[in-house]
Amino acid sequence: MEPRQQHPPANHPTRHRKEGSTHVRLVLRRRWSALAAGLLIVAAGVGLSTASADTGGGDASTATAKAKAKAKAAGQFRNPVNPGADPTVVHHDGNYYAATTQGDAIRMWKSPSAATLLTSQAHEVWKDSDPSRNTQIWAPALRKYEVDGKERWYLYYTASDGNDSAHRMYVLESEGTDPLGPYHFKGKVADPNNDRWAIDGEPFTLGGKLYFSWSGQRDDGVGNQLFIAPMSNPWTISGGRMYLPAEGNCPEVREGPTPLYNKDGRLYLTYSACDTGKPDYTIWSKSIAPDGNPMDAGAWTQEPGPMFSRNDEAGVYGPGHHSFFKSPDGTEDWIAYHAKNTSTYTYSWRTTRIQKIGWTADGKPDLGRPAALGTALDLPAGDPGPGTxxxxxxxxxxxxxxxxxxxxxxxxxxxxxxxxxxxxxxxxxxxxxxxxxxxxxxxxxxxxxxxxxxxxxxxxxxxxxxxxxxxxxxxxxxxxxxxxxxxxxxxxxxxxxxxxxxxxxxxxxxxxxxxxxxxx
Incomplete structure (x- = not known):
């Protein structure tokens, strides 16, 4: 018996990867909790109604406790739930839908339980023949809106012609109400007066208005910075962009902005800092009051960070580029993120993991620490299981x-x-x-x-x-x-x-x- 080639040390050292006025109603948020019940605000060109939801914080109700007990009885699962990076996850009509960076196309996985997402079948929902945007396809983000009385899914993504400098943001629209499509190309999402390198875009709302956030290039040429612009509908930026300065543990990257709301409606625009190939890729946040103006950089508060970072003891490195979703019964908030279990500087082997998050007594998100691969976790509340x-x-x-x-x-x-x-x-x-x-x-x-x-x-x-x-x-x-x-x-x-x-x-x-x- 020949000796095995020795494993390198477990903790040795580790790119950035990486149309007109329309009445719009927000039907499902992928990455943030709902605002207070009954809120209905109509702004210029965009009307948004938000559903009632208990988004965490405070003591759990008896119903919530029963739901959690049911979830535990339904079984457990272990990460990862997908072998890809940059995840977007939603739960809709009895199923989870997940999409991750695939490079050559957009693929989605559907499963009735989080426990079987890993083994579910991949569905190719979009492949583009236009050579200007048919490669280096990254960071899908899935949302559902009602536009002019019709519910449709909008799938945001980043793509290029094969050169990173050509990366721009695009959006697809579903033909019907199935998250798996079919989809048609809806348009490029860009500031027509300042069309620069841009990645990782997705919408958010505040004060009844729709906005788009992304990672882009400043006018001085510095890249991977956060920007915000108003939208007139889910596919159209309707005004000039605003640069949002943001702190981080590394100087080179601010990317993957995604919104999370607490039960009082305060917006936490969470983002990833540091090169995603590094083990120190991590999650930070800026927040703004429900009545704040997102286009005023001074209205934002820098939250201390990082909120979610490497866990060497558990072998988790570079956790980030995430999304948020609700448990099937709506009582729990969950994060989907990618990470590696090598500290090597590499863009390979980033896998998607999910885990439940919490809230502090003063209403701030508590993301906890990333769990080791293989850790037994209770299924989300309301997940039918059975666990694996x-x-x-x-x-x-x-x-x-x-x-x-x-x-x-x-x-x-x-x-x-x-x-x-x-x-x-x-x-x-x-x-x-x-x-x-x-x-x-x-x-x-x-x-x-x-x-x-x-x-x-x-x-x-x-x-x-x-x-x-x-x-x-x-x-x-x-x-x-x-x-x-x-x-x-x-x-x-x-x-x-x-x-x-x-x-x-x-x-x-x-x-x-x-x-x-x-x-x-």
């Missing part, structure tokens, strides 16, 4: 929710916080196997990708094998390697066989076994 179950690499045996090995395998805790429960198994012996035994309808494999990893052959219930390359650079853990097809309910096996093969860049042919997520 986990098989660790050390759950050895041939019973339900166990894994059995043949051939020579190493095991240990060298991977530390990059592995589930701090350990994994690995082998490069040809035809060594690891067989997962489970009762359920689907199984997902998550484990280490490494420069010394090779190719596995994976089969279900003794069927045809599928080749899966476990290579990755830099090394990361708890990465989604493979998802089974949907299976009939009942007992099944998934066998991982070491082939001894590797790609040309790999230094060895190891295969890693860490955790499996089982859908009942």
């Amino acid at each position: 179950k986990v098989i660790n690499d050390t759950d050895e045996g041939t019973g339900d929710l166990q894994v059995s090995y043949t051939g020579n395998w190493n095991s240990g805790s060298q991977c530390g916080v990059q592995c589930y429960a701090g350990n994994d198994h690995w082998s490069q012996e040809k035809d060594a196997t690891a067989t997962f035994h489970f009762t359920g309808t689907q199984l997902a494999l998550l484990s280490v990708k490494d420069t010394g990893n090779g190719i596995a052959a994976i089969s279900v219930d003794g069927g045809e094998e599928q080749r899966v390359d476990y290579y990755g650079k830099p090394r990361v853990g708890e990465e989604l390697q493979w998802v089974s097809p949907k299976l009939d309910p009942g007992p099944h096996t998934v066998k991982v066989r070491v082939t001894g093969e590797k790609n040309a860049d790999a230094g060895a042919a190891f295969v890693s076994i860490d955790r499996a997520e089982v859908t009942p």
